Amino acid sequence: MNIKRFKTIVFASAVAVAAPGTAVAAVQAAPAPLAPVQVVSLPTAGSVAAIYNQYKMKPIWFRNGAPTVAATQLIQILNRSPLDGLGSGPQLATQIQTAMQSAAGNPAGVEAAEHLMSSAWVLYVQTIKRPTNGMIYAYDVLKPQGTRTDQILLGAAAAPSLEAHVSSIAAINPIYSGIRDAAWAEMQATGSTVPDPRVLANLDRVRSVPGKGRFILVDSASQRMFMYENGVPIDSMKVIVGMPTMPTPLIASVMYYVTFNPQWNAPLHLVKGAIADKTLKGGKKYFDSMGYEVMADWTAASATLPYESVDWKAVSQGKVTPRIRQKPGPKNFMGLYKFTFPNSQDIYLHDTSAPEKFKESMRAVSNGCVRVEDAQRFARWLLNREPVSPGTDPEMPVQMPAGVPIFLTYITAQPSSGTIAYAKDVYGWDKPGAQIASSYVSPVAAAR
Numbered sequence: 001m002n003i004k005r006f007k008t009i010v011f012a013s014a015v016a017v018a019a020p021g022t023a024v025a026a027v028q029a030a031p032a033p034l035a036p037v038q039v040v041s042l043p044t045a046g047s048v049a050a051i052y053n054q055y056k057m058k059p060i061w062f063r064n065g066a067p068t069v070a071a072t073q074l075i076q077i078l079n080r081s082p083l084d085g086l087g088s089g090p091q092l093a094t095q096i097q098t099a100m101q102s103a104a105g106n107p108a109g110v111e112a113a114e115h116l117m118s119s120a121w122v123l124y125v126q127t128i129k130r131p132t133n134g135m136i137y138a139y140d141v142l143k144p145q146g147t148r149t150d151q152i153l154l155g156a157a158a159a160p161s162l163e164a165h166v167s168s169i170a171a172i173n174p175i176y177s178g179i180r181d182a183a184w185a186e187m188q189a190t191g192s193t194v195p196d197p198r199v200l201a202n203l204d205r206v207r208s209v210p211g212k213g214r215f216i217l218v219d220s221a222s223q224r225m226f227m228y229e230n231g232v233p234i235d236s237m238k239v240i241v242g243m244p245t246m247p248t249p250l251i252a253s254v255m256y257y258v259t260f261n262p263q264w265n266a267p268l269h270l271v272k273g274a275i276a277d278k279t280l281k282g283g284k285k286y287f288d289s290m291g292y293e294v295m296a297d298w299t300a301a302s303a304t305l306p307y308e309s310v311d312w313k314a315v316s317q318g319k320v321t322p323r324i325r326q327k328p329g330p331k332n333f334m335g336l337y338k339f340t341f342p343n344s345q346d347i348y349l350h351d352t353s354a355p356e357k358f359k360e361s362m363r364a365v366s367n368g369c370v371r372v373e374d375a376q377r378f379a380r381w382l383l384n385r386e387p388v389s390p391g392t393d394p395e396m397p398v399q400m401p402a403g404v405p406i407f408l409t410y411i412t413a414q415p416s417s418g419t420i421a422y423a424k425d426v427y428g429w430d431k432p433g434a435q436i437a438s439s440y441v442s443p444v445a446a447a448r
Contacts, residue, residue, distance in 0.1 A: 040088045040095060042119040044126070047149040049115060060156050061117045062110050067100050070162040074117055077124065077170050080184045083195045083203065086127045090193075092120045118153055121166075125152045128172055132208045132409075138253035138342040142405065144208060173211035174231065175411070179203055182415035189418070198422060198430040202413035205429075208252050209407050216255065216406040218349070218370055220248045221423050223363040225349075225372060227381055235381065240352070240363045240371040247427045248368055251408040253341040257397040258379050260389035261328040262338035262350065266292075267367055271324050276316040290331055295323040328394050337375040337387070338395075341406050351375035364426045370408070 051057065061071045075096055081089030099116050103109035129144035137143050146152065159165035171177045183199045186192075209217060212231035219226070220241040226233040242248035266275055279287050284307050294305040302323070314320045326332050335351020345368070352371040357363065372378050379387035382400050390396055412423045412430055428434050 040091045044122040045119045048119045059114045135250040142252040175206045178415045185418045205409045218408045220410045221412045237373040238358045242368040246367045254403040255341040256403045259338040260396045262334040264326040264334045266324040291327040291329045293325045
């Protein structure tokens with residue numbers, strides 16, 4: 001997904017959910033009763049009734065006994081809500097329409113319809129604010145927030161414009177809205193009532209992306225990284241991500257430091273493979289020329305061991321697995337910069353000493369971590385100044401002016417002229433149930 005495509009999604013999200021005036025008139029003027037429908041039991045009804053009673057709340061969805069514009073918005077939102085994961089939404093929309101007709105000139109009917117609409121709204125908000133399936137959240141605050149019944153209802157009641165509030169909550173974020181709006185238009189054009197499972201998988205993966213602010217978005221499907229300001233992508237670059245057998249997992253975290261002069265811990269499969277083979281051919285001269293060191297263990301304060309302490313034939317045969325670390329320098333596979341962020345899989349972003357790899361169209365070739373095309377430009381954006389190393393020591397962290405949230409996701413569905421175009425599903429995560437099983441990368445195997 002390129003920068004132009006992301007900007008298209010951002011600006012497309014400004015389109016309103018409904019044409020309010022016409023829709024309200026249609027609801028108010030509808031003379032014929034709707035056909036009976038199956039009543040959907042709402043698990044939120046009890047908590048909604050308790051909040052109305054506790055706070056002596058006045059009607060939110062009605063004004064002077066008549067439904068508001070927001071009431072019509074809610075019906076339209078519920079009709080498309082199977083895309084959001086609320087399969088009963090269309091039935092709820094029909095129930096609400098019937099209740100609105102019964103409420104005309106009937107205070108008891110208004111109260112019943114009001115509670116039904118609030119119960120449906122709470123259920124909808126709780127549905128769209130569920131955490132992304134399989135995503136690793138370094139901090140709970142990065143999960144979608146505001147799912148308590150009191151938060152949802154009191155927020156709606158206090159909103160200066162209920163219509164604007166409903167539209168804002170339902171939008172979630174521009175990427176989500178762009179995909180959902182295109183999928184909904186496609187469903188209406190084809191008469192389909194069942195969402196494409198690939199759309200549902202993509203919407204779930206982008207659910208946790210912010211709708212505003214400054215953040216980083218890494219999309220493993222398009223193998224690009226986007227830097228956002230005020231919720232809009234202002235720059236992007238190519239990235240190299242995990243190969244299908246070692247996919248880059250879904251992660252939400254916060255980046256606080258840029259690390260200069262990084263060291264590289266070689267993954268074990270490379271130690272017994274390419275490194276052992278080249279060392280057997282080139283000996284100590286090759287080993288030293290690459291800046292490699294033999295480490296005694298995997299601790300941060302590990303001692304170094306003599307080159308001669310390793311039986312490289314045994315290493316190549318998989319009989320011994322020493323820890324090999326590469327010192328900072330021009331040949332270091334980490335390049336000049338490392339960009340870490342808390343996560344359980346030891347995944348991070350970093351520079352590279354092999355920039356020619358970015359010329360390839362298929363860049364899902366790493367062992368899980370993410371190599372960035374222009375690490376210096378990225379470091380400059382993070383630090384808000386020219387990135388200059390504070391010294392020559394290895395692993396020198398420099399704190400950023402403020403933490404920047406980072407989201408690693410996987411977007412294969414792209415809006416295209418009112419329809420959805422699908423990128424290649426490199427990881428196979430668009431298949432139902434595939435994502436959780438594929439989202440694990442072991443700390444030892446993670447690329448450095």
